[in-house]
Amino acid sequence: MKIRPLALWAGAAVTALVAVGIAAPAQAAPSISLQYRTSAPGATVDQVEPWFVLRNGGSSPVALRDVTIRYYFGADSPSQQYRFACSWAVVSCSTVTGTFGTIANGSTGADRYLEVGFTSGSLAVGGSTGDLQLRYYRTDWQRITQSDDYSYAPGTSYAPSSRIAVFVGGTLVSGTPPTGGNPTTPPPTTPPPTTPPGNGQVVFDDFSYANANDAAIAAHHWTIRTNAGGPGIPGATWPKENVSFPAVSGSNKALQLTSSTDGTGAGTRQSEVLHQRKFLEGTYAARVWFTDAPDSGPDGDAVVETFFTITPLDHDLDPSYSEQDFEYLPNGGWGEPSSILYTTSWETYQNDPWIAVNTHTEQRRSYAGWHDLVLQVANGQIKYYIDGELFATHGGDYYPETVQSVNFNLWFISGGQIGSSTPRTYTQKVDWFYHAKNQVLSPSEVTARVNGYRAAGTSWVDTVPAP
Numbered sequence: 155m156k157i158r159p160l161a162l163w164a165g166a167a168v169t170a171l172v173a174v175g176i177a178a179p180a181q182a183a184p185s186i187s188l189q190y191r192t193s194a195p196g197a198t199v200d201q202v203e204p205w206f207v208l209r210n211g212g213s214s215p216v217a218l219r220d221v222t223i224r225y226y227f228g229a230d231s232p233s234q235q236y237r238f239a240c241s242w243a244v245v246s247c248s249t250v251t252g253t254f255g256t257i258a259n260g261s262t263g264a265d266r267y268l269e270v271g272f273t274s275g276s277l278a279v280g281g282s283t284g285d286l287q288l289r290y291y292r293t294d295w296q297r298i299t300q301s302d303d304y305s306y307a308p309g310t311s312y313a314p315s316s317r318i319a320v321f322v323g324g325t326l327v328s329g330t331p332p333t334g335g336n337p338t339t340p341p342p343t344t345p346p347p348t349t350p351p352g353n354g355q356v357v358f359d360d361f362s363y364a365n366a367n368d369a370a371i372a373a374h375h376w377t378i379r380t381n382a383g384g385p386g387i388p389g390a391t392w393p394k395e396n397v398s399f400p401a402v403s404g405s406n407k408a409l410q411l412t413s414s415t416d417g418t419g420a421g422t423r424q425s426e427v428l429h430q431r432k433f434l435e436g437t438y439a440a441r442v443w444f445t446d447a448p449d450s451g452p453d454g455d456a457v458v459e460t461f462f463t464i465t466p467l468d469h470d471l472d473p474s475y476s477e478q479d480f481e482y483l484p485n486g487g488w489g490e491p492s493s494i495l496y497t498t499s500w501e502t503y504q505n506d507p508w509i510a511v512n513t514h515t516e517q518r519r520s521y522a523g524w525h526d527l528v529l530q531v532a533n534g535q536i537k538y539y540i541d542g543e544l545f546a547t548h549g550g551d552y553y554p555e556t557v558q559s560v561n562f563n564l565w566f567i568s569g570g571q572i573g574s575s576t577p578r579t580y581t582q583k584v585d586w587f588y589h590a591k592n593q594v595l596s597p598s599e600v601t602a603r604v605n606g607y608r609a610a611g612t613s614w615v616d617t618v619p620a621p
Contacts, residue, residue, distance in 0.1 A: 184322045185212035186277070188223065188329065189312040193287070196308075197301040200542055201291040202227070203241075204305070206270070207284065207312060208320070210277040216322060218245070218272035218283070224255075224319040225270070226332055227303035228263040235293045238268060239601050241524065244284025244404040248609045249273050252288065257334045264304035264332035285403065295542050295598065304332045355591040357429075358604070360613040361409040361584065363399045374614055379426040379563075385458075386565035389419020396425035402583060408443070411564040414579040415455060417571040426563035429587075432620050433463060433558050437595040438529040439604075440562075443583035446484040446493065446522040451578025456487030456570025459582045461527055463558040470504040471511070476554035478536055480527050484520070487567040493520045497538040497545055499552035515546030524585070526601065532594045542597040557621050560587065591618050 187209045194203035204225050210216055229236075238252030251271045257264060268290055277283065292298055300306045305317045319329035363371055366378055379392045402408045411425040444459050462479040477500035486492045498514040515538070528539040536548040564582045588604055595603070607615070 184214075184216045184327055185210070186216065186221065186320050186322060186327050187211055188315065188318055188320050190305075190307065190315040190318055191310055191312045192306070192308065193310065194289075195310055198297045198299050200295075200297060201289045202298055202300050202303075202306075203287075203289040204268075204318075205288060205312075206286040206318075207282055208277060208286075209282040210279055213279060215279055215281075216277045218249070218275040218277055220323045221272060221277070222321045222324075223270040224321070224329075224331065225268045225305045226257075226264045226317065226319075227266055227268070227300065227305060228260075229266045230292065230296075230299060236266075236268075236290050237293055237598055237602070238288070238290045239605060240286070240288055242285060242287035242403040242406065245272070245275050245286070246404060246406070246608075247605065248611065249275055250286065250288070252290065254290075257332070259334055261304075261332060261334075263302040287403075291542060291598065293598065295596070354593055355618045356603075357587070357589040357616045357618050358607050358612070358614065359587045359616075360407070360608065361399055361586065362407050362613040365399060366394050366397045368399075370614075374616060375430045375620075377428050377430075379428065385563075386424050387415065387419050387422045387568050387571070390415075390422035390424050390566070392424050392426060396423055397427055402443075402585070406585075409562065409584040411562060411582045411584075412579060413457070413564040413566065413581075414451075414577055415566050415571065416575050416577045417573075418575075421577065422566060424563070424565040426561060426565075428562075429560040430620060431465070431557050431559045432618055433560055433589060433591070434554060434556070435531050436589060436591040436593050437600065438463060438531070438560065439588045439595075439597075439600045440527050441524060441585035441604075442480070442527055442562075443524050443585070444482045444484065444521050445580060445582065446520055448578040448580050451576050452572060452574050453578070454485055454572040455578060455580075456483065456485055456567035457580050458483055458487070458563075458565050458567060459580075460561070460563050460565075461584070462561050463529070463531075463554070464561060465554065465556050465558045467503065471502045471509065473502055474556050475502045476500060476552075476556065476558060477512075478529055478531070478538075478554070478558075480529075480538065480540075482521050483567075484522065485570075487570045490518070492518070494518045495521050495540075497548075499536050499548040501551045511551070513548050513552050515548075517545070526597060528595075528597045528600055530594050532592075539597050560589070589618065 189207045191205050240247035240250045243250050253269050255267050319331045378394050378397045396412045398410045399407045413424045415422040440461050447453050459482045464477045467475045479498040481496045483494050496516045501511040503510050530537040538546040
């Protein structure tokens with residue numbers, strides 16, 4: 155379906171100037187086009203994920219604060235409430251707003267709309283916003299039926315859509331709203347918070363570092379591992395340069411772990427970043443990018459991509475030991491033949507002979523891409539959430555007793571290498587990390603707090619004292 159931008163502003167006309175006999179030319183309407191894709195196709199989903207790109211095909215720049223996008227959908231019930239989140243935006247999520255409106259007497263699939271706006275920025279002539287990777291979800295985190303939504307289309311590649319409306323200054327310039335879906339006055343947008351959200355003792359890091367040698371890394375209580383030892387292939391090294399902070403969308407940076415192997419210990423370079431030991435009860439969260447394939451070289455190694463908390467093991471079967479893991483094995487391992495994600499809670503272990511005292515929950519499927527991982531440790535229970543859904547609940551003997559560190563690492567399972575001497579390289583990324591001490595936060599509350607920090611321009615805060 156092709157977008158049909160209006161040729162002129164509604165109501166635009168030639169008006170007389172003060173000078174007698176001189177008329178002003180008609181002002182050309184902005185020629186704004188929109189392309190749309192979804193990153194969550196399917197009749198029912200955990201989150202609706204409309205992604206947009208706006209382009210300016212006109213002859214003058216357009217202030218983004220004057221532009222709004224409306225995505226129309228049907229509420230799952232008259233009283234159902236929704237929340238908006240910006241996952242990525244080239245123009246920065248801190249400038250993107252999202253509000254919900256109701257269409258009076260709307261039809262099935264078109265009685266609500268998400269209105270996306272901007273607080274700043276300009277769309278240059280011939281320019282585009284780049285990706286606006288957006289999502290919304292029910293406040294109760296139940297699944298959403300989107301197959302009958304007016305604006306929804308299942309395509310996962312960008313294409314024009316005539317069922318998503320674009321307004322400039324409140325005037326429709328492209329798209330066709332549903333009946334009753336074009337009120338004359340747009341709803342007000344909610345400005346971003348001016349101060350970071352959340353009370354109590356928290357840690358937030360947006361990983362806005364220059365490189366692995368940035369002095370702020372240590373000042374913010376992170377350590378890039380360089381010492382030898384496990385886990386992984388015996389003889390592997392952990393070089394500092396395997397940690398970097400590339401831009402992943404616009405100016406937004408992420409922590410990147412890079413690990414490579416040629417199948418030998420001497421040819422294996424793994425990576426890990428860890429925070430100081432001061433965490434116990436509360437909520438832990440990170441947005442993590444998992445990969446199914448190497449960036450280069452042949453595929454198939456048993457590689458482990460992780461986000462976890464841990465207390466060191468002082469001796470075999472140490473009862474004070476604890477660990478809570480998110481571990482993704484894209485090529486399987488430990489007896490599994492293919493992609494599997496584990497959440498594992500540990501009481502203790504012995505290395506030789508091997509004795510593991512743990513409990514785990516797993517899902518056998520691909521988890522390639524970005525995921526919001528949330529861990530709640532409170533009231534004798536350990537709860538793991540992935541993308542807003544409860545994945546596992548553990549407790550009892552597996553509940554941690556002593557303070558832990560927070561870790562991200564990327565390593566190869568010993569004995570799980572393919573029969574090739576060609577080097578292969580894997581990467582894992584972490585967009586942000588958040589911890590709220592002694593607070594139990596839902597995944598949506600975590601998202602709201604992280605978005606609030608970003609909207610306020612806060613890249614790091616740490617008010618959790620060291621033990």
